[in-house]
Every structure is written in structure tokens, then in C-alpha cells.
Amino acid sequence: MKKxxxxxxxxxxxxxxxxxxxxxxxxxxxxxxxxxxxxxxAVDVYVNEEVAxxxxxxxxxxxxxSLPAGDYNVEIKPAGDTETVVVAADLSIEAGKFYTxxxxxxLDNIEIAAMEDDANFEDGKxxxxxxxxxxxxxAVDVAPKGGDPLFSNLEFKAVSDYGxxxxxxxxxxxRPAGATDVVKALDGVALEGGKNYTAFxxxxxxxxxxxxxxLATDGGEMAGAPATGQGGLAQTAxxxxxLAAAVLGAAAAGFYVFRRQKQDA
Amino acid sequence: xxxxQLASTSFVVRNKTLxxxxxxxxxxxxxxxVVDAPDADAKLTTVGFADPLVLAATEIDRQSFRVDTFIPKxxxxxxxxxxxxxxxxxxxxxxxxxxxxxxxxxxxxxxxAKAGETGNVVLSGHLDDLRGPAIFANLGDLRLGESxxxxxxxxxxxxKVVSVERYRLEDVPLASIFAATQAQRxxxxxxxxxxxxxxxxxxxxxxxxxATT
Numbered sequence: 001m002k003k004x005x006x007x008x009x010x011x012x013x014x015x016x017x018x019x020x021x022x023x024x025x026x027x028x029x030x031x032x033x034x035x036x037x038x039x040x041x042a043v044d045v046y047v048n049e050e051v052a053x054x055x056x057x058x059x060x061x062x063x064x065x066s067l068p069a070g071d072y073n074v075e076i077k078p079a080g081d082t083e084t085v086v087v088a089a090d091l092s093i094e095a096g097k098f099y100t101x102x103x104x105x106x107l108d109n110i111e112i113a114a115m116e117d118d119a120n121f122e123d124g125k126x127x128x129x130x131x132x133x134x135x136x137x138x139a140v141d142v143a144p145k146g147g148d149p150l151f152s153n154l155e156f157k158a159v160s161d162y163g164x165x166x167x168x169x170x171x172x173x174x175r176p177a178g179a180t181d182v183v184k185a186l187d188g189v190a191l192e193g194g195k196n197y198t199a200f201x202x203x204x205x206x207x208x209x210x211x212x213x214x215l216a217t218d219g220g221e222m223a224g225a226p227a228t229g230q231g232g233l234a235q236t237a238x239x240x241x242x243l244a245a246a247v248l249g250a251a252a253a254g255f256y257v258f259r260r261q262k263q264d265a
Numbered sequence: 266x267x268x269x270q271l272a273s274t275s276f277v278v279r280n281k282t283l284x285x286x287x288x289x290x291x292x293x294x295x296x297x298x299v300v301d302a303p304d305a306d307a308k309l310t311t312v313g314f315a316d317p318l319v320l321a322a323t324e325i326d327r328q329s330f331r332v333d334t335f336i337p338k339x340x341x342x343x344x345x346x347x348x349x350x351x352x353x354x355x356x357x358x359x360x361x362x363x364x365x366x367x368x369x370x371x372x373x374x375x376x377x378a379k380a381g382e383t384g385n386v387v388l389s390g391h392l393d394d395l396r397g398p399a400i401f402a403n404l405g406d407l408r409l410g411e412s413x414x415x416x417x418x419x420x421x422x423x424x425k426v427v428s429v430e431r432y433r434l435e436d437v438p439l440a441s442i443f444a445a446t447q448a449q450r451x452x453x454x455x456x457x458x459x460x461x462x463x464x465x466x467x468x469x470x471x472x473x474x475x476a477t478t
Contacts, residue, residue, distance in 0.1 A: 030444055061447050066440035098444070121376070169331075188331030194376065212328055217384055220444035221376035224361035225437040225469045226389035226454055228401065230368070233393035234460030 026222060029093035030064035033074075034102035036133040036202045037110050038209050042079040043086065043103070047072055055079045058209055059202060061100075061216055069095040074112065076103050087112055098219040100198070104133045104157065115159050118196045119219025126191035127162040127218075130154055131200045134211050139177035140201070144170055145185070153177040159198075167193030174201065174213070186213055194221075334381040337415035337422075340371050340388060344411045345403040351388065351415075362443075362454070364389040368399035377443065380415040380422045381476075385450050387442055392456040392466065401455035405429065405470045413451060413474045424451045424474035431457055437469050449476035 033045050035056045045053035045062075053062050056079075075088040086103075089112035093099055098117040105111050118127050130142050132154040139156075141149035151160045154177075172186040183205070191197060196218040203211040340349045354363035354372035364372045368391040378384030390401030413424045432438070442452045451474040458468025 028440070030440055063446045063448070064440045064444040066438070066444075182325050185325050185327040187327055187329045190330060190332060190334070192379070192382070211326070215330060216447060217445040220440075222439060222443045223356050223374070223376075224359060225434060225439070225442075226362040226364045226372070227357070227456070227465050228364050228389055228454065228469075229392040229399075229456035229460065229466040230394045231460045231462065231465070232396045233398055233402065234466070 026096045027068075028066040029069045029095055030066055030098040030219075031072075031091070031093060032062045032064045032098075032100050034061045034100055034133075034200060034214075035059065036102050036104045036200060037107060038135065038202070038204050038207075040086065040103065040107045040110060043076045044079050044081075046075040046077060049073070049075070059212075059214060061200075061214065064098060064220070067093065069093055074101055076110075076112070086110060089114065100218075102131070102133060102200070104135070106135050109135075113157060113159070117198065117218035118162050119221075121194045121196060121219075121221060122164065124167055124193040126165050126167050126193065127196040128165055128191065129160045129162045129198050131159040131198055132156055134201045134203055134205065136207070137183070137201065137205045137211060140183060141175045141177050141179075142199070143173050143175060145173055149175075162196065165191060167191050184211060184213065189215065332381055332383075333420070334379040335417045335420045336375075337373055337380045337386065337388075338417040339415070341414045341416065342407070342411070344408070345406055347400065347403075349390070349400050354389065362387065362389055364391060368394040371400060374443075378449075380417070380420070381449075383449055384446055385442055385444075385448075385452050386415065387452045387454070389454045401453070401470075404453060404455045404472055405431065405457060407472050413453070413472075415451070421478075422476060423478045425477050426472055426474045428473045429470070430473075431468055431470050433458075434467055434469060437471065441473075442471065450474070451476070 033053055033056065035043060035058050038058060040058065042055050042057045044051050045056065047065070047067070052065055056062060070093065072091045072093065073088060074091055076086045077084055078086060086107070087110045089101065091099070091101060091114055098119045099114060100117055101112055101114045103110055104113050113133070115131070130151045132140060133156070135156055137156065139153050141153065142151040143149040150163055150165075154160055168191060170189045170191065172189055173182045174184040174186065175182055198216050198218055200214040200216065201211070202214055203209045205211045336353065337351050340347060340351055349369065349371045351371045351373045352365045353375040354365060355375060357363045362372070362374050372389040374387035374389070377387040380386055390404070391399035392401055392404075393399050407426050407429050409426055409429070411426045413426065415422050415424070442454070453472040453474070455470050456466035456468070457470045458466055460466050
């Protein structure tokens with residue numbers, strides 16, 4: 001994390017000189033990384049040969065890293081190992097957009113799946129998509145409990161389009177595509193209005209780590225830092241300084257006079 | 266067509282490392298009465314029960330996403346004597362997170378997380394007004410580990426401070442504050458540093474706390 005901050009700090013510094021900084025960060029692209037490879041070790045993520053994330057374990061979804069738009073090389077290495085590249089990918093990212101790069105598949109066939117996250121929000125609605133990142137699970141449907149599928153026939157590696165739902169709490173089911181039996185019941189999935197979500201199906205149906213669904217909110221309504229002052233304290237402070245200076249000056253003058261009197265005596 | 270109702274009761278022992286253990290699933294198949302069309306030939310309707318049927322154990326693996334969330338109404342930080350009303354805020358004309366007009370109140374960014382929800386709960390408060398200190402005047406005095414609570418009626422969520430940072434305005438880590446995260450964080454923001462009559466304060470203090478309840 002420290003290194004991440006220092007990387008971001010360095011980048012921010014480098015680009016502060018060239019790119020005018022917008023109030024709300026919309027000149028940056030946002031990228032987060034998901035570790036969804038069930039048998040891969042904890043990893044470090046390198047962005048253009050600089051470490052950006054350290055020690056991410058299976059199921060870790062990092063915060064969004066703010067990066068200037070452009071082309072990047074993302075490398076994933078075993079945590080603490082600077083030599084071995086487990087998997088790498090080139091990413092082209094645009095300002096104002098959000099992305100998720102996921103390391104998926106068993107270690108033998110590991111790859112990076114990159115997707116753009118929807119950061120356009122609708123009041124009272126939730127946009128939801130499903131990413132099937134469980135290497136041994138069959139094609140699946142995702143449906144409201146006992147209802148018709150919202151997302152159909154998603155195979156391993158598939159990322160659905162976003163569907164729009166009314167905000168609310170849903171009981172959902174993951175089923176084998178076309179079937180009615182339930183692989184996983186997802187109870188009480190709370191979808192907030194004005195937020196978008198990705199449900200990442202990760203892990204293994206047969207074996208450990210076990211199959212589960214990681215529900216993530218996508219993107220974010222970016223804003224500039226709030227204006228939280230009106231200057232009252234600053235003026236008071238400068239008044240205080242003036243006052244202090246005046247007092248010091250008077251004291252110095254007094255001391256000088258005092259010394260003069262002593263010398264004169 | 267007769268309606269079939271499948272009533273099943275399952276007992277499940279969960280264990281993360283061991284394979285799931287089924288104690289059993291016992292199902293009764295009941296055949297509901299056949300509902301005939303009104304003009305059908307009059308005849309005795311029979312109501313029968315099928316023999317109890319034991320199906321192969323079908324285990325439904327469940328995952329609960331239930332959370333108790335609320336829009337925070339009051340912020341308490343005992344160590345710096347804050348007990349403030351929270352007002353929902355959006356963005357101002359310049360695209361900045363807004364702050365309540367009343368300088369003894371705190372703004373809750375309504376596009377961020379609610380209390381208890383995964384994500385960033387973002388609060389803004391004034392350092393000062395035109396005359397002197399406002400609600401977040403002492404925010405920068407917070408120390409690591411100190412407690413912050415959000416409340417609404419009897420609902421309460423406690424956080425503990427994990428970082429107190431001061432940034433130049435252009436260096437404020439907006440992605441950490443406003444973008445989605447899997448953490449349950451509270452972000453408290455106020456002004457600091459030199460004051461420019463036109464641009465306002467040049468620095469921001471950002472206090473980050475994580476949920477402990």
C-alpha cells in the first residue's frame with residue numbers, strides 16, 4: 001500500500017507538471033485488479049514495471065488506482081518475487097473511465113480478463129452484470145428465486161452486459177444454464193439506487209477455494225474535494241500574528257529603552 | 266393437470282474445509298386436488314397422497330448478502346468533542362462534494378456509501394466560517410485508533426481512525442475517497458493550510474476510519 005501511494009504520488013507529481021488538474025479527477029482513468037485465480041499464490045501487480053499492488057490474495061479486489069489515460073503494461077508476479085511474471089497484459093485506458101482487470105483461470109492457464117465498468121448512474125435503478133470466473137463451473141443462468149433468468153448461459157470467462165433493475169433487495173439463484181436446480185442461492189442481495197454492480201462468480205465448484213459470489217460496486221460518482229472553509233480562522237490567525245508582532249515589537253522597544261536607560265545611568 | 270407441490274426440509278451442516286455433509290433431505294410429494302373445468306362431467310374428485318418419496322439429497326448452497334445500512338444522521342467523535350447533525354449533500358456547481366450551509370453541521374455524500382454499506386462513507390465539514398472555528402476545526406487533532414460513530418436513532422456503527430493525512434488540494438486522493446471499494450471506510454474531510462481569499466484553503470485534511478462493528 002505504501003508503495004502504491006508512492007507510485008501514485010510519483011505519477012501525480014510527474015503529471016501535475018504537464019496536465020492541468022481538473023477539480024474532480026475526471027482526467028484520470030481508474031483501474032482495479034481482481035485476483036480470481038483459485039490456485040494462484042498471493043501476487044503483486046506491476047503497472048509499467050512499478051509495483052502498484054502488493055500481496056493480493058485470491059478474492060482480493062483492489063481499490064481503483066487513478067492513472068493518467070494511456071497504454072499500460074500490467075504484470076502479475078508472485079508476491080515478493082520480482083523476477084517471475086505469472087501473466088501480463090497490455091491495457092489501453094481512457095480518461096474518465098473505470099476498468100477491472102481480473103486474473104482468472106487455474107494457474108496453468110491463467111490469463112487477464114479486462115473489462116470496462118459502467119460509471120453512469122441512474123437514480124432509483126441499479127445496473128448489474130455477472131462475470132463467470134469459476135473455471136470448473138458449467139455455463140450458468142442467474143435468475144430471481146424461482147423466476148426467469150436475468151442472465152443466461154454464461155460460460156467461464158464470460159462477462160455479461162449490464163442489465164438494469166429497480167433498486168431493492170433480491171433473492172437470486174445461480175443455476176446450470178437451462179436447468180432449474182440451484183448451484184448457489186444468493187440471499188438478500190441489496191441493490192442501491194444510483195449504483196452499479198458486478199457479481200463475480202469465483203472459486204471452484206469441486207474443491208477449494210469454494211465457489212462463491214463476490215458482489216462489487218462499480219465505478220463511483222467522482223467529485224472534487226469539498227470547499228470547507230470561509231477563512232475566519234485564517235483571518236483570526238493573521239490577526240493573531242499581527243497582534244503577536246505588535247506585542248513583540250513593543251517589548252523589544254521597551255527592552256531597548258530599558259537598556260538605554262541602564263547604559264545612561 | 267394436477268398441481269404438484271414439493272415440500273422439502275433439509276438439514277445442512279456447514280464446514281468450510283470439509284466437504285458439505287448432508288444429514289438428509291426428506292421430501293413428501295403431495296398431489297393437490299385436480300381442479301376440473303366447471304362444465305366437466307360430474308364425477309368424484311379423488312384426493313390422493315403419493316407414497317413418501319426420498320429424493321437424492323439435494324443441497325442448496327446459500328450465500329447471504331444481507332446488510333443493515335442507514336443514512337447517517339449524527340456524527341460523534343468524543344475525543345475532539347464533536348456531536349453533529351449530518352445532512353445529505355450532493356455536488357456544487359464546480360463538481361466538488363458539497364458541504365452544508367450551516368457550519369456546525371456535517372455533509373454526507375449521498376452518492377457514496379450509507380453507514381454499514383461496503384464502500385466509502387464520505388463526510389465533509391467546515392474548518393471555519395467567516396468569524397472563527399466551525400464543526401471540523403479540530404479534525405486534524407484526531408489520533409490513530411480513536412473512535413468515530415455514525416448514528417440514526419438506535420442504529421449505530423463504530424469506526425476507528427486509521428489515518429490522518431494533510432494534502433495539497435491537487436493531491437487529494439479522490440479515487441480513494443469517491444470511487445468504489447470493497448472496504449467499509451469512513452472518510453472525513455475538511456480544509457487546512459494557507460487561505461487564499463479567491464481559491465479558499467489550499468490544503469485538505471482527510472481522516473480515514475474503518476468500521477469496527
